[in-house]
Amino acid sequence: MDHSILAVLSFRPSSGYDIKAEFEHKAASLYWGMSYGSIYPKLKKLENEGYIYALESDSTGRKKTLFELTAKGWEELEGWLASPPAYPVQRDELFMRIAAWHDDMDSTTLIGHLQKRKTESKDILQFIKEWPRNGTSYINVVGMLAIKYSETILEAEIKWVDETVRLLTENKLPASQDPNGLGEKIRNRRKKALQLEAEDEDPERLDV
């Protein structure tokens, strides 16, 4: 059961290609994504199970198969909309890197990561801000709330990046917390591991 497809079809009857475009460039792209390799088989399955059906194409230009929701499809969608959403799992490679960063590493690399993130987030923010103003998109009353959310979060993120870059460049980082001297231990483990390798690579040196 893929409810995100039913959700897209609820706006208007769409082809697989349309759905992909919706996930790529439009509103849905902010919170979901899907490739052709997923979309077409899912459409087949949803059709077989009676949630959607194929409309006749209106013969204008290109031929494509538009899918429309059946009564069963609308009911399934609305049941899903009413069911409690799972808490989103954040999987952010930037923060995994930040968390594992260690003192021996160059902080200019980290600043580079942060600035890249800022650029990307600013682009998305601009897209969101312009999108309700282009005068052609359909955004219902509740949809406006989601836009406001993305604006809020992205602005907070960008502000955090600026502040963090400032702290890193001015070397005014907050105090670390290390009650067991783990930072020292980590540096030693790393040093030892890297030294052992150097010896393995050039074992003769000791004897010369």
Added chain:
Amino acid sequence: MDHSILAVLSFRPSSGYDIKAEFEHKAASLYWGMSYGSIYPKLKKLENEGYIYALESDSTGRKKTLFELTAKGWEELEGWLASPPAYPVQRDELFMRIAAWHDDMDSTTLIGHLQKRKTESKDILQFIKEWPRNGTSYINVVGMLAIKYSETILEAEIKWVDETVRLLTENKLPASQDPNGLGEKIRNRRKKALQLEAEDEDPERLDV
């Protein structure tokens, strides 16, 4: 290659069980997650490829296999840390629902979703705020920045939920944008689909 495992091992030599705990209760849980079914095979693979090796257990109590990074493992980790992180894909079921919400639906259900989200986010925020203060966790200088980020975002999110619930209950929603009367079309498509089904279910009625 699973760098999140190397990242966890960089803090301290750990068993598969330890790694799972790290992803479950600790810092890493905010930005990553993994099940046993992934962890143990990955550890085997990383060992075979020479990124990690098994330490002898220190025979105190339970026997477990701790893994430590090799020189190759440290180098791989640091290369990954320096490589540009991908922009995170937000997959948020709450916002997929909000985006597909339609006017015929009961807004109290939506308010319920929002309040559930608020509770969950508040719990995480509390965890984050307490965690540097428990006096036992290791958090390095850069790690503090990631904590600050999560605080910032979660606080912004909670504020947005409060504001949104207020708008919904007071019925002061922002104006929708619907240049092509799509909202009306959606309501009609839905009505028609559901009526057709009602007729199918009870076709005799027309003849009586």
Added chain:
DNA sequence: ACATTCATGTAATTAGTTACATGATTCG
């Protein structure tokens, strides 16, 4: 003694992407 937690793993399943294949239509 019994339940819980610690600890490691595998098999089946699910879900997804990537790369490829194919061809029609439209635009410049």
Added chain:
DNA sequence: CGAATCATGTAACTAATTACATGAATGT
């Protein structure tokens, strides 16, 4: 007329979870 885009699909592959199985050590 050739390039770009529209349009649909499949096969191979990758990545992950879930459910199951097993058993030892610890806490009550």
